[in-house]
Amino acid sequence: MGIEKGILERSQLLMGDDTMDKLASLRIIIFGVGGVGSWCAESLVRSGVGHVTIVDSDRVCITNINRQAMATTKTVGQVKVEALKTRLLEINPSADIDARQQIFCEETAADFDLDSYDYIVDAIDSLKDKMLLIELACRSKAHFFSSMGAALKMDPTKVQVAEFWKVKGCPLARALRQRFNKLKRKPARKFKCVFSEELLQNRGQNATFDTTQCMCPKAKNGPGDAKLLDHEWCSSKAQTNGSMMHITAIFGLTIAGLILNEVYVV
DSSP states (O other), rough: OOHHHHHTTTHHHHHHHHHHHHHHEEEEEEEESSHHHHHHHHHHHHOOOEEEEOOOOOOOOGGGGTTTTTTTTTTTTTHHHHHHHHHHHHHHHOOOOEEEOOSSTTTTEEEEGGGOEEEEEEEEOOOOHHHHHHHHHHHSSEEEEOOOOSSSSOOOOGGHHHHHHGOOSSHHHHHHHHHHHTTOOOSOOOOOOHHHOOOOOSSOOOOHHHTTTTTOOOSSSSOGGGEEETOOOOGGOOOOOOOOHHHHHHHHHHHHHHHHHHHOOO
């Protein structure tokens, strides 16, 4: 307890014992621990959140290093959630970190008891899976926050927070709303999103994506779930877009801040 008390002393000084006790008892699950989700998880653990479940199917790719908390030259090839768990426990050894190397999708959704969490964070890229998580999270007892698209952006002053149906200028939010409307379905309740209206164009040429020189080819061996060894998302994307840590991290830190502020205010 002495080490933990020292780690969280500045947090306790600002927020007080009552808020720190609430944070210690929180259960939060984060779906997707890339450029947004990894920084969200780190902020929550550094702030004293007691339990964080992190869900992601990928291994660390060299192209992740420019923006993801656990991605370094030493962790390339490691299972992302395991690499992030190691980092989080180095920050606070008392934290309860549940690392799940899984794809969240229709086939695996039942594996997650969303009602057992206080907060659900959506940092998923896949449109279909993101829509499913939104629907299930909005029917759960948990508070819910979602990240919209963080790629193709450079201006940190344009990052905003708005209710899902009021998000402007974000192609991902627009695509989600169009799909909801086409299916004549709506999330069961309103929820806040982090987004930016900025939309730049890629200036560079992606020389390695989906080629024999790709930095994250399908693996024949490696750590983690054997069924996910040859799994990667790159080949399923219509286009790979550039993204920067100062934006993706702001998205993730903003979601963490929304959670912390709710706990602090209540």
